[in-house]
Amino acid sequence: MPLTYRLRKAFMMLATALLLVSCNNLAEVSVFNNSDVDREGELVELCLCSFKRVDPAKLVVLDSSGNQLPVQLVYRGEVEPQAFVFPVSLKAGEKALYTVKEGEPATVAVKTFVRQVPERKDDVAWENDRIAFRAYGPALANENPSNGFDVWYKRTNNLIIDKWYKDDLAGVASYHDDHGEGLDCYKVAHTLGAGAIALYTTDSVWVYGHYDRFKVLDKGPLRSSFVLYYDSVPYDGHTLKAEIQVTLDAGSNLNEICARFMGDTAQIRLAAGIFLHDTVGVIHGHAEKGFVGYAENTMSQGKVASYQGRGYTGMVFLGRLAEVVQVDQHVLGITHYQQGEVYRYFAGAGWEKGGFPTDQDWFAYLANQYKAKTNPLDVKILK
DSSP states (O other): HHHEEEEEEEEHHHHHHHHHHHHEEEEEEEEEESSSSSEEEEEEEEGGGGOTTOOOEEOOOOOTTTOEEOOEEETTTSSOEEEEEEEEEEEEOEEEEEEEESOOOOOOOOOOOOOOOOOOEEEEEEEESEEEEEEEOGGGGGOOOOBEEEEEEEEESSSOOOHHHHHHHHHHHHHHHSSSSEOOOOOOOOSEEEEEEEETTTTTTEEOOOEEEEEEEEEEEEEEEEEEEEEEEEEEEEEEEEEEEEEEETTTSSSEEEEEEEEEEEEEEEEEEOOSSSSEEEEOTTTTTTTEEEEEEEEOOSSSOOOOOEEEEEEEEEEEOEEEETTEEEEEEEEEETSSSSEEEEEEEGGGGGTSSSSHHHHHHHHHHHHHHHHOEEEEEEE
């Protein structure tokens, strides 16, 4: 067989292979971190409307080294997926390219979770690999619950909600004691707890009650999201309704909270708040900084009370606050609000034994999160 024929055939086979690879590649995605803080495992979200010619279940994302990244389809409560997310890690000022292609996605480790817990008085509990929270439901109506968020401090990356509830209800191990994974030693009472939101008049926080209904929008593996519906929210002689959407991503100590209040009063003030408990700890931050952090001692509430290290809560705000005040054992971020609009902020918690050895570590985390949230990653789809 002539050499030229063999070379021509080899070239055609190579060209065909490259064409097949190219056909499987749907797009290149450029991600630029234009902030001065590193981004570690932050989720990039892309609309599926840009990838209509592929089965969403076949989406694969590769980094510049060809490594496959975890991918989650995002449904937002719909029957069909609306978007997909994948994690990126970029140094300050760094840009990277990612390839979106059609293929066989690898199994993704589950790092977030949410569910209603009817066996424990209708709690809605949610968590990721760093922290856990819960909100109180209708079965607690006779115990004067609030719309405040409870915190479960974790020192494991494993998901613990189902295990802790099961062991506690069976009398095997109380989640108010630390058995090696963390504990619930956070007191909410009738307050906003760890960053929930209420209506505000001068010197008064209008804390309301338990949620009436809830809906899961997404449940892991990388992002969990849900909505709490409140049908009766008191406010200075008025009654409003509220929808509170909560989103928690893997690797983050902060929930994204989108709040919407509807009623017969137009301009009102909102107060996102942190309960200070009986002995006020260290408050850091103010309206100009865009975040408020709180650090305090924690004590277990189990059979034997014992010191459990420093506990942390915090809030990050995207827009300018009207003021930061201390009212009714809360530190509050106050903002003016037009009813019916969506108000977005971030709130969450951390722990000395869960990655934040000192108060300053927590406050620095909040400061960096403020920089990150107000300087979102610059994402471009390059066809």
